Structures are given as structure tokens and as C-alpha cells.
Amino acid sequence: MSTNHMDVVSKEEYGCPHSHKASLILENGELAGEFLSRHFENCDTCNKKLLRLKNDRKVFLKQIPFVTSTEEVKVIFSSEAVLATEKVKRKVHLLKRKRMNEVNRQALIFFSDFKDAILSKPVVLSLCLVTTVWSYLKIFN
Structure with missing residues (x-):
């Protein structure tokens, strides 16, 4: 039973095979490579996924308490x-x-x-x- 990479992603991400690299790019903090930087700026699917991941990350970071010790x-x-x-x-x-x-x-x-x-x-x-x-x-x- 083979698994296609399209089975893992949602329906809106079917259009671009590069959208799975968005989390890696977000984690590295910068767009690696000239091709990917241009692609993520021009591709709506990849751009939406990157923005959604950034928003999710902000929500998670807000939930982490920042407390200084006495x-x-x-x-x-x-x-x-x-x-x-x-x-x-x-x-x-x-x-x-x-x-x-x-x-x-x-x-x-x-x-x-x-x-x-x-x-x-x-x-x-x-x-x-x-x-x-x-x-x-x-x-x-």
C-alpha cells in the first residue's frame, strides 16, 4: 500500500509540491535558496501555508508563560x-x-x-x- 504525499496535505495544498517545505523555512527563519525564496513569494498556496504556520506559531508562543525568578x-x-x-x-x-x-x-x-x-x-x-x-x-x- 503506497502513500502519496498528497494524502497528507489538505485540499488547498494540492496545487503545489513545494508547500511541505514551508515549516522548514519557518523554522530556519529565512528563505533558503534563490528558487525557494522566489517561489514562496509568488506561489499563493505556499504563501498561505507559510502565513498560516506563522500565525499558529505566534499562538503557541503566546501560550508559553514568561516568568522571571525572584x-x-x-x-x-x-x-x-x-x-x-x-x-x-x-x-x-x-x-x-x-x-x-x-x-x-x-x-x-x-x-x-x-x-x-x-x-x-x-x-x-x-x-x-x-x-x-x-x-x-x-x-x-
Whole structure:
């Protein structure tokens, strides 16, 4: 079952395929593109839809109450914001400190293993053998 775009729009908008772009143009606040700006100025169907959407928008905006908060509420929220900011900063600092401790612990484990590997008997004996052979070849040849 296919749906035609004409099924969605009202009967007065059947005449223009561009009328569905009116809400996008209204939302962007300006007419985008040279073709659309000329078209919406000249096309009665699109122009009517744009005006109707503007009027509907005005009605909706009038229903939104605009109330300013009192100074007491502003002070309360600003003090709570300061407390919340301090809590977040402490938490971030604590997490960073935990991460640094973890990295330091891993580095200490690595260097401890590295020291044990370098100072192990096979490595020391191998170094002694290589040094002895090298010095023998340099001195006696």
C-alpha cells in the first residue's frame, strides 16, 4: 500500500509540491535558496501555508508563560551550583588521582620485572661470556 504525499496535505495544498517545505523555512527563519525564496513569494498556496504556520506559531508562543525568578531563587540556585561544581571537581580530582596511582603501580611492577630480568643469572652469564669473547678477540688478534 503506497502513500502519496498528497494524502497528507489538505485540499488547498494540492496545487503545489513545494508547500511541505514551508515549516522548514519557518523554522530556519529565512528563505533558503534563490528558487525557494522566489517561489514562496509568488506561489499563493505556499504563501498561505507559510502565513498560516506563522500565525499558529505566534499562538503557541503566546501560550508559553514568561516568568522571571525572584532574587531569592537565583541566590539559592547559584549557591547550589557552586556546591555541585565543587563536588564534581573533587570527584574528577579523585578519579585522576586513582588513575595516576594505578599507572604508577603498573610502572613500578614493570620496572621491577625489568630489573629482575636484567639481573637474572642467564643474562649476567651471557653478558660475561660475550664480554670475555669480545675482549679476547680485541686483545689477542
